[in-house]
Amino acid sequence: MDFEKLSDIIKDENRIKIGTDIEDKYLSDALNRNKGKADVLIFPINTEEVSSIMKIAYENGIPVTPRGAGTGLVGATIPTRGGIILDLSLMKNIVELDENTLTVTVQPGILLVDLQKFVESKGFFYPPDPGEKNASIGGNISTNAGGMRAVKYGVTRDYVMGLEVVLADGTILNTGGKVIKNSSGLDIKDLIIGSEGTLAIITRAILKLIPKPKKSISAIIPFNSLKEGIDTVIKIIKKNANPTAIEFMESDVIENAERFLKLKFPSDRGKAYLLLTFDGDEEFEIESNYKKVKEVALENNALDFILLDKKDDIERTWKIRGALVTAVEAVSEQEPIDIVVPIDRSADFINYTKVAEKEFGIKISSFGHAGDGNVHLCVIRNGMEENLWNEKSRKLLKALYRKGKELNGLPSGEHGIGINKKPYFIDVTDKINVEYMRRIKKAFDEKGILNSGKSYSI
Template sequence: MKAELLEIIGDDKRVWVDFIDEKYYSDQLGRIKVKPGAVVLPLKTKEVASVVKFANENSIPIIPRGANTGLTGATIPVEGSIIIDLSALNHIEAFDEETLTVTVQPGVPLEEIQAFVETKGYFYPPDPGEKKATIGGNISTNAGGMRAVKYGVTRDYVRSLEVVLASGKIVEVGAETIKNSSGLDLKNLIIGSEGTLGIVTKAKLKVLPKPAYTMSALAPFETLEEGIDTVLEILRANVDVTAIEFLEKEAIALSEKYLGLVFPTHKGNAYLLFTFDGESMENIRAYSDKVKDICRTYGALDFINLEDEEALQRTWQIRGAIVSAVESTSEQEPIDIVVPIHRSAEFVKYTKQVSQKYDIAVQSFGHAGDGNVHLCIIRGDLEEEEWKNRLDQILEDLYKKAHELKGLPSGEHGIGQTKRPYYLKYADETQIALMRGIKAVFDPKGILNPQKVY
């Protein structure tokens, strides 16, 4: 295999077979480790296509990988596989103000795309917590983030994709047009497929004019349940809210310590964090006042408009660092279950019951405006065997409850390898059969990211 890959890539500094860095053995969490057969670092689409064609002809599994910020094992190799590291395909190729699109390679980090389009007076709305994730990874998991309640998710901003198929053929799916009612939408099959149908090598993304004004606000509550119950009333009131996040005091304390920063308030035990944006500060203040009245009605202890830029940045930094803060103190299992919005309060309450039942700490936070509940199940000082036993039991209970509430095992992280057993246990058998049938058409030999998702 080494000789063939070197012939394709033509640079022994971009092909590793004998000595492979251990960072390629796992995902960001590093829980499961498997040594791949080879790693290649392509610099252009044709190299990706040639490697995939070689792998397909020889039935060698392919694992696409970007910044490796995933949390579900989607980039963990299988034995003998070739990892295609797309991180060097990291160029912003074009910005078109006439079509309001930016064309990027898959290895460009999200934060670079956001910063680039903002220099042009525009913004790219999808805003998942991990800004160093690559856009290829965002597309592969249909990443959402904090602004999804108003602006939607990655899928809503992808106009077209260049994709390398399992055969090595390069195809473009989607179109520059806003509407498309011409045949099956192959682009939307690729988005969220976690590298199982094809490898994205270029994306044309929609951008929007940057809002002229933005403001955040913070509302503390005595209990998390009060805060979550308030969210549905806010959504029913038809307030133009960009983001609604919920946080717990314990998680905030860990993040404060981790970053050395101080949260704007320590009242209560739970918080709702809001963002508003628009073309008029007068309208934004009106929306904020309306939310303030609703929060007060439902038990908020205070309502703080974060108009000071330093306080604003500090607050969102603390929110963004929760998972890292928890991980710095203990091994933890990250979960991103999503339920219908009107069932989110019920699910969050259930997580507290499960925490008590198994005597294991569970920190919750997440996107209250779209029902996406993030959980950190914390190991603490449990011995390995006891940790695994309790974790298995608590995961069974959580995913079962999510299913009962008509929810799904992932809102934005994807299924990957670690969530696969729970996903398959509750997924509709007919739907899984259809997915596997589609997989067989795109990838007859099953070489693309095998043993993942469905």
């Protein structure tokens, strides 16, 4: 590799690392389980640098692995083919807040938590709310992140109005803009959202904002069984109570997170819980909505309805919810799954996980977004011998993904496919779908240098 040409672009030696100078954390992802190799790690600070780097990479057929905050869970940021790691974490500026169009334009490296704090300080609201708040916006867009508030507000795709991207050959492309409607040919923006860095490198995003809701409260509903809780969700949604979030959790994962964080969940009555949020501008509207939910819940065997209207209680409870995966990972290797099924099949899928747990002899803990059918599972190793774990976990995962397909679901609701889920994704996805994804990849990246081998790509 001609490092001299790259050094001509990145003159600051702190923003380019070669060979053994590359720290291990840049060769892996948040799970830090698998590690790749790379020849050079580069930290660009603007679109022009990204474009110049990609031109060199394309001319020389050098693989490029883009990454942001490195919080992914599926191996999409692991450099499996050497070459260049393009770390966009220094491209973290807020370019513009346009109050007239209710948009904010940002670079891809800005963290979700920082963006949300900024816009809320100005009286606006960016609704997408995945569990990992320290993820970058570029990463959120690349996986079409969903999160807790999707049941009311939708997912990342619903808030991306425009993108500036750099293509594999260094071409700078702008798609979309500050417009609410677009029926102007193919929407290239929507192809790039969720593509996990395989089609283009995001260098700027125009995001839609809404006015910040004036008030938000939460509620916990304990049940004797997860089935009772999940069965109640559809009835809550049909009641038109407009909750912002509907999460479900089993008691064992909550207890694990309590130990990990040294915090106390507000209830210990149930074996499973629903956790809901309600927001809005009018007190009476919020009260009317949570009373509807309370009525439905108590009519369907809920043990209680616990309203959380104090800031400390709400923050503590959602902090526990946000730490469920991290808490499991702290005590045992686990495989995170985020299969999504139609909301009326959530109970069927969760019931199957109990059957599969016994059949394969592997512990499965479940939680997730009950309001949109996105079931999160931790398939937990619990000290199992490595060869046996590898054999049994692969068989279990294959069975879980196939059950998801049987229920008309899909392999991932928000984490993406990367390399960890790729064999299961290929197994349950129609061949014609994968073929057309690969044709689109070819149109964007003829030489196949951008994050190839990930997700659908060869």
